Amino acid sequence: MADSSIFWLRVAAVLYAMGLLHSMLAILKRRNDFYGFALGTFRVGVVLQGVAIVELAMAEGRLPVENFYGTVNLCAFLIALAFLFVDWRYHFASTSIALFPLVFLMTLVAGMRQPAPAWSDVRVRDAWLIVHIVLVLVGYAALLLTAVSSVFYLVQERRLKSKKSPSLLEKLPPLGTLDDLISTSMGFGFVFITLGVIFGVMWAYIELGTKWVGNASISLSFLTWGLCLAMIFMRASAGWRGRKAALMALVVLGCGALTWVAHAGLRPTLIP
Amino acid sequence: MKLLITGLSHHTAPVEVREKLAFEEKSLPGALDRLCQRPGMVEGMILSTCNRVEVAVTAEESSDAANSVDEFLAEARSVEPSWVSPYLYHYNGPDAIRHLFRVASSLDSMIVGEPQILGQLKSAYMLAKEHGSVSGFLDLVMTRAFNVAKRVRTETEIGSSAVSVSYAAVELARDIFGSLSGKRVLLVGAGKMAESAARHLRRAGVSDILVTNRTRSRADALAEEFRGRVVEYDDLACTLPDVDIVIASSGAPHFILTKDLMQGVINRRRHRPMFLIDIAVPRNVEPTVNTLDGIFVYDIDDLDRVVKSNLTARVNVAEQAEEIITEEVERMMLRLKSREVTPTIVSLQEQLELVRMSEIERVRAKLGVLTPQQQEAIDAMTRGIINKIAHAPITEMRRKANDPEGIQLIHTIRKLFRLGEG
Numbered sequence: 001m002a003d004s005s006i007f008w009l010r011v012a013a014v015l016y017a018m019g020l021l022h023s024m025l026a027i028l029k030r031r032n033d034f035y036g037f038a039l040g041t042f043r044v045g046v047v048l049q050g051v052a053i054v055e056l057a058m059a060e061g062r063l064p065v066e067n068f069y070g071t072v073n074l075c076a077f078l079i080a081l082a083f084l085f086v087d088w089r090y091h092f093a094s095t096s097i098a099l100f101p102l103v104f105l106m107t108l109v110a111g112m113r114q115p116a117p118a119w120s121d122v123r124v125r126d127a128w129l130i131v132h133i134v135l136v137l138v139g140y141a142a143l144l145l146t147a148v149s150s151v152f153y154l155v156q157e158r159r160l161k162s163k164k165s166p167s168l169l170e171k172l173p174p175l176g177t178l179d180d181l182i183s184t185s186m187g188f189g190f191v192f193i194t195l196g197v198i199f200g201v202m203w204a205y206i207e208l209g210t211k212w213v214g215n216a217s218i219s220l221s222f223l224t225w226g227l228c229l230a231m232i233f234m235r236a237s238a239g240w241r242g243r244k245a246a247l248m249a250l251v252v253l254g255c256g257a258l259t260w261v262a263h264a265g266l267r268p269t270l271i272p
Numbered sequence: 273m274k275l276l277i278t279g280l281s282h283h284t285a286p287v288e289v290r291e292k293l294a295f296e297e298k299s300l301p302g303a304l305d306r307l308c309q310r311p312g313m314v315e316g317m318i319l320s321t322c323n324r325v326e327v328a329v330t331a332e333e334s335s336d337a338a339n340s341v342d343e344f345l346a347e348a349r350s351v352e353p354s355w356v357s358p359y360l361y362h363y364n365g366p367d368a369i370r371h372l373f374r375v376a377s378s379l380d381s382m383i384v385g386e387p388q389i390l391g392q393l394k395s396a397y398m399l400a401k402e403h404g405s406v407s408g409f410l411d412l413v414m415t416r417a418f419n420v421a422k423r424v425r426t427e428t429e430i431g432s433s434a435v436s437v438s439y440a441a442v443e444l445a446r447d448i449f450g451s452l453s454g455k456r457v458l459l460v461g462a463g464k465m466a467e468s469a470a471r472h473l474r475r476a477g478v479s480d481i482l483v484t485n486r487t488r489s490r491a492d493a494l495a496e497e498f499r500g501r502v503v504e505y506d507d508l509a510c511t512l513p514d515v516d517i518v519i520a521s522s523g524a525p526h527f528i529l530t531k532d533l534m535q536g537v538i539n540r541r542r543h544r545p546m547f548l549i550d551i552a553v554p555r556n557v558e559p560t561v562n563t564l565d566g567i568f569v570y571d572i573d574d575l576d577r578v579v580k581s582n583l584t585a586r587v588n589v590a591e592q593a594e595e596i597i598t599e600e601v602e603r604m605m606l607r608l609k610s611r612e613v614t615p616t617i618v619s620l621q622e623q624l625e626l627v628r629m630s631e632i633e634r635v636r637a638k639l640g641v642l643t644p645q646q647q648e649a650i651d652a653m654t655r656g657i658i659n660k661i662a663h664a665p666i667t668e669m670r671r672k673a674n675d676p677e678g679i680q681l682i683h684t685i686r687k688l689f690r691l692g693e694g
Binding site: 160242 | 446545565566568
């Protein structure tokens, strides 16, 4: 029964991935065409996740919250339920941009409670790692652009507010242009970092089995991803611009730099 | 041939003098006719704007062109020569070319760098050209003046900043939004300056103009003019979140756009930037609205400060432009000198050949019948003489073609050998 619980959980993660896809499209294309489909798969995912939890509870004879995977699973399920309630009661669909990716990643992690088979080929293992690194670095490059554009935005905004026109600052692009650049680079940064995190988590899971969860540098990666998600959400929902956006972008970039430093010795750390 | 510019401008004459000297557009063809018919005049062109009246002519060296143009101006505008002469300036030769280049490049304008003068100069030139009063030397100088003006605009930032309140508002809107295409403007009130700013914004690409005014008929008229639509004055608050730029010029004695109101508006816009142009006196927008994130408030004094700052910047840029003008005047002078050398050499050779032939003709009777060999020897000898005479002046003219005194040398040689005007 525990095996079938893992199966339903992984199917739920695949269904939640449609929600992640919706968020990415909404961020990059600023379109919500995919929302209806993603919401449908999300609902089915919630049902299957519920089934997985009930099955596991019946198999273990208690609520499965005795370890990290169990609590993450239950937490993801509750967040998903809360979202469905809010959406049904208040039609507050904009939270889906943040909650769909969050629930997906939490469910993905929860589905890794049983060790996976080892790498069949060391070349696949190395290629997987390289793809992860490239995705994350592209994401960081985009975040760097976001941070620089945000600082320029701040400077230009202050210049316009103070009603002064020093010649050097006049060369900065208009606020509208900087705003577009921030949105685009932030969107690409989030997409690449999310994909990088997914690849990284799966690599660590196959490489280290269930022990990867305790790795501090991986936790730091999750923190960076979470901040990036929060930044995207605050911009999309509350329209964060100017000072707040610049500060947030710098924090995310700083956290990304720390994550990079923490992963500097990736191979010796992860390979026993 | 000499180039002369006679005129008056805002630098030398008050408006009451300028308006008396100004030519109506329809009177210009007749005036050009009368100008070119004056003794010694070769080409002529008249530039008449609200800030200057200038007559550019090319005239024969021997003519008293300056007096002639002064008389022409006085006659054409029916004023006493003694009344107008204190306001007139005269530029000759290189100074005239420099002045023309400066006028075309808008360095001599009341608002340095304004673009209208180039268009006005081009119109004056086209009229004179169509009329046949510009065809040679002046044509060359004018064509060069237009190129110089283009170079000044391209290589300096003389025209890049706004120097009118309305245009300053457009420039600021561009600094905020980048492209103005797709942006929505709301006119609150219907003042003249607001109308002008809206017109500039429309030209800059704003797609949608809304008008609200306490007097409905005035709002209807404005909306029709800008192909926009009227918003009921009572619906102002609920319209604001959909608007990117507000031009407030209402005569209301209190603030219409308060901080509390605008806080709600910017929240509903999710902090997308908003530009409030307050050109009303007393002001329509509470000044503290500018402290809200995402809202930029500029009142009439702020816009005026932007204009003054831009004007100062233009004056600084003008120094760069003056360097270009100096370089271009020198280049033009060199071109004109080289242009004069070749015809002078040809004239000199023709003149000497004429002298040689007439002298041979004069002595032929005294020499009797000559054999072909003798005839050939005389031709060779006389040709040798004139070639030796011409050698030194020709060599010197070619050598000094690019020197400043080259023109003087050409004139001297023309005078010495009686080569006439070329």
